[in-house]
Amino acid sequence: MRDTAGTPSDVELLAAIARGDRDAFEALYRRYAAWLVIRLRYRCADHSLVDDVVQEAFLAVWRGTARFRGEPGADVAGWLWRIGSRRLIDALRGHGARDRLLGMLARRRPVEEPSAEERVLLGVEHGDLAGALARLSPELRAVMQATVIDGLTTAEAAVLLGIPAGTVKTRAMRARRQLREELA
Known part of the structure; x- marks a missing residue:
């Protein structure tokens, strides 16, 4: 469904992307990439990692490995968020991720008491x-x-x-x- 200005809806863009339409992909990317970067940077202070994750998320959309089901009440922004957040989690689980995360948490929390995230990481370990x-x-x-x-x-x-x-x-x-x- 197009809006009053004739702009294609998110669902229309995804249908066009599934058919291989590069212009539709570019439009979806322009619509959501910056938004996704900002949201993921609230979860991770490593800007280059976040940029890589956003690229991987959109690459999954282009390749069709991430499929939007379009169920009632489904939201394209929420769907993209789930793709991006899961890819970020996968990236953080990579080699040295725990050390990077603990380092970022240590810089953010100067107090002596361990944060909830640190307690969870210790629970994962012990x-x-x-x-x-x-x-x-x-x-x-x-x-x-x-x-x-x-x-x-x-x-x-x-x-x-x-x-x-x-x-x-x-x-x-x-x-x-x-x-x-x-x-x-």
């Missing part, structure tokens, strides 16, 4: 975080995946999961409590 996550119910695990791992807001997670925002908050609280008890 605890059974993967097992504790696996023991969560599917509903709680889905909320943790959306809000913590994918970095979505409560509202975005609610849309993604098809549940009210209040339910997302309640399930996140229950999941955190259960994880704290198991990892203590």
Whole structure:
């Protein structure tokens, strides 16, 4: 559906990209690349890594390895965010990622008390975080995946999961409590 100025919608652009239309790809890139860079830089201070991740995300769109399903209520921006955030997580998991992350956290938090992120990293190293996550119910695990791992807001997670925002908050609280008890 085109807007009043005749600009193609995001869904129309994606359909054209699937047919190999480079102009549609360029339009989608111009529409969302800067936005995605800004959002990912809130998650990672390494600007060159974020730039690489954004390029990889759009390359996945161009190659068709990332498919937009276009379900009711689906949002192209949210879909691109999920692609980018997952690629960022994959990049951070690479060689030396934990050291880079701890270094960035140390520069941001001059206090002596370890941050929540540092405690999670220590739990990954010394605890059974993967097992504790696996023991969560599917509903709680889905909320943790959306809000913590994918970095979505409560509202975005609610849309993604098809549940009210209040339910997302309640399930996140229950999941955190259960994880704290198991990892203590």
